[in-house]
Amino acid sequence: MAEVLEVDRQHRRITLDDGRQLDYDWLSVDLPPVVDEHAIPGFYTAKGVFTASADDLWSLRQRLETQLADAAADLPSVAVIGDGPAGVELAANLLALGERYGRRLPVTLIDNDRRPIPGACRRANRWLMQRLLRRGLRLELVATATRYDRNQLILDDGSAVDADLLLVTDHLRPSPALALFNLTRDESGGFAVDTRLRSQQDPCLFLARENPAGLAEMPTARERAALLLESLSQAISGEARTLHYDQFERWKALNLGDLRDIAWRGSLWCRGRWVRRWKHRRDRREVTRYLGNA
Numbered sequence: 001m002a003e004v005l006e007v008d009r010q011h012r013r014i015t016l017d018d019g020r021q022l023d024y025d026w027l028s029v030d031l032p033p034v035v036d037e038h039a040i041p042g043f044y045t046a047k048g049v050f051t052a053s054a055d056d057l058w059s060l061r062q063r064l065e066t067q068l069a070d071a072a073a074d075l076p077s078v079a080v081i082g083d084g085p086a087g088v089e090l091a092a093n094l095l096a097l098g099e100r101y102g103r104r105l106p107v108t109l110i111d112n113d114r115r116p117i118p119g120a121c122r123r124a125n126r127w128l129m130q131r132l133l134r135r136g137l138r139l140e141l142v143a144t145a146t147r148y149d150r151n152q153l154i155l156d157d158g159s160a161v162d163a164d165l166l167l168v169t170d171h172l173r174p175s176p177a178l179a180l181f182n183l184t185r186d187e188s189g190g191f192a193v194d195t196r197l198r199s200q201q202d203p204c205l206f207l208a209r210e211n212p213a214g215l216a217e218m219p220t221a222r223e224r225a226a227l228l229l230e231s232l233s234q235a236i237s238g239e240a241r242t243l244h245y246d247q248f249e250r251w252k253a254l255n256l257g258d259l260r261d262i263a264w265r266g267s268l269w270c271r272g273r274w275v276r277r278w279k280h281r282r283d284r285r286e287v288t289r290y291l292g293n294a
Contacts (some may be wrong), residue, residue, distance in 0.1 A: 096257025
């Protein structure tokens, strides 16, 4: 493990904190965003603030499992702040964590949209909401957190949500380490990339966290990974072929933590235990493909 101290884009070289220098032909930049501490006043007075990064989720799980395992311990209330499928999947799996210990973990999902999964049809969203509500989720739709005060999130309608711990998937800002690349931000505050996630300012850089040009919605983490793999493979091979990956032609699936997952593609949708098995097979196939190209 090492941190980048300096980036020389002209000579395609990065310097690490242990003194090593690495030259590159192409560089994939996938630095996790950080919480914007100015987005919601009082954020950091909470007992814990976590993002959806692997390290943060592992820390949150360890913290919760310690309290869930102690039958005498009071359970913290957790608020998931985030739009779309990512927030739904995190909230559902927090519920599942409590269910494994036979205890109901207080979880609230705050979403600014009218539907938990905007890309799916109404019937799919209705089934999903009923499923999550039966499991004990508090669902606040078309809602925005305006401030944090005394272990509560205050929403834009004045209502309060108990929240000892915050899991944030929006209200994020790019990693400060991106400043090392000396790239100019666009009007939205991001960095312009083409359909292959390649920087429009420096074609040697692939910016994996940015939104590909021409897409109306942000791709999921799995879709982004598949797109990045295909783009890097083409850059290394030198072949200029049409990308075969298209997020709008693929089924999307959510792991709800209770073996009854949901999948959708436009107006089509399905749910049940078999969705979990299908999702696992698909994920293993893509991992195998990645390892074969590594």
